[in-house]
Amino acid sequence: MSGLVIPIEGPDGARTPRATNLLAPNPSPMTLDGTNTWVLAEPGAEAVIVVDPGPQDEGHLRRVAGHVGERRVAVILLTHGHGDHSDGAKRFAEMTGAPVRALDPRHRLGGEGLADGDVVTADGLEVRVIGTPGHSFDSLCFWLPQDRAMLTGDTVLGRGTTVIAPDGGLTDYLHSLDRLRTMAEEAGAEALLPGHGQVLPDPTGALDGYIAHRRQRLDQIRAARAAGARTPAEIVEIVYADVDRSLWPAAEMSVRAQLAYLDGSG
Known part of the structure; x- marks a missing residue:
């Protein structure tokens, strides 16, 4: 896999030839496991x-430095x-003198902003910006063409699936997944480098799984509504019955996004 080294013990230290992960x-x-x-x-x-310098954690920021x-x-x-992902950015900028670039002003x-299609370079390294709204309105992914690897933030996680946050939307998210799936196949992507969890060495397979999961959840929500569930909480109790209850508040966020999608407002 073009020299990819993916440790099996966890995400910390995971690397490609040009990318190294430090776990917050x-x-x-x-x-x-952390950011x-x-x-x-x-x-x-x-x-x-x-x-993504991560949270405002001085020890982590010093470790990165x-x-x-x-x-x-x-x-x-x-x-x-x-x-x-972002709370530590200001402090890390103070430590290093580097600008912070993001889609959200x-x-x-x-420094400048970031937008779909931008190319960021540093001493021979090239990073291409991909607009992937959905998890949040300002979500971006970053493509490393030399490694054929894609940094996915919270758009695709190393395990499980992401929530659709209140500042995101399912229509955008499904379009973003479809776009990433097409890009991964056409570019011969060899790894997804997520914002949480382990490196994914089968990008197209991971994205196929994400897309299928979202479609399956929509079918389950349709069935729950047909069975009489009306509120997001009632739907979570049916559709996410096998999920740890500590995650039900997050599941309810995603259900609200899915209901907006099904009702034509998402």
Whole structure:
């Protein structure tokens, strides 16, 4: 797989030739093992790109800075603005002097924005920006053509499935999954590098699974409504009966998004 090294013990330290993951210490039912901070660089280069510094955790940010070492942080990129990915960005920018680029202007610091089709470079490294709204309105993915690897933020997780947050939408999300699936096949993608969880070495298979799961959930919600369930909470009790109850509030967010989709407003 083009030199991909994927440790089986967990996401921390997972790498491709140009991407290394440093796991933030913020595990939870929503963040899985924690937030994946990705450090991107050409082998031997003097400049790096850091994606998603993670939460406001001084120890983690110092660990990332220590990994970068004497190299220069050319830019900090955000896959989206949710706090487990972005809250540490301002502090990390202070530590490194690097600008923060994001789609949402509220999360930018000292630099340009980011938009679908942009290309970000640093000392020979190329990162292509892919607009993938759905999990949130400002979600982005990043394509590393030299590694044939895609950083997916929360659009695709290393295990399980993502929620549709209140600032996202299922119509956009399904379009984004379809777009990523097409791109992965056409570009010969070899790995998905998620914002939480382990590296996925079968991109098309993972995306096929995500798309099928969403369609299946829609069918289950249709069936639950036909059986008399009306509120999101009632639908969660039926459709997500096999899911840990601690995740039901997140499931209810996704149900609201799916109901909006089915009712034509999503």
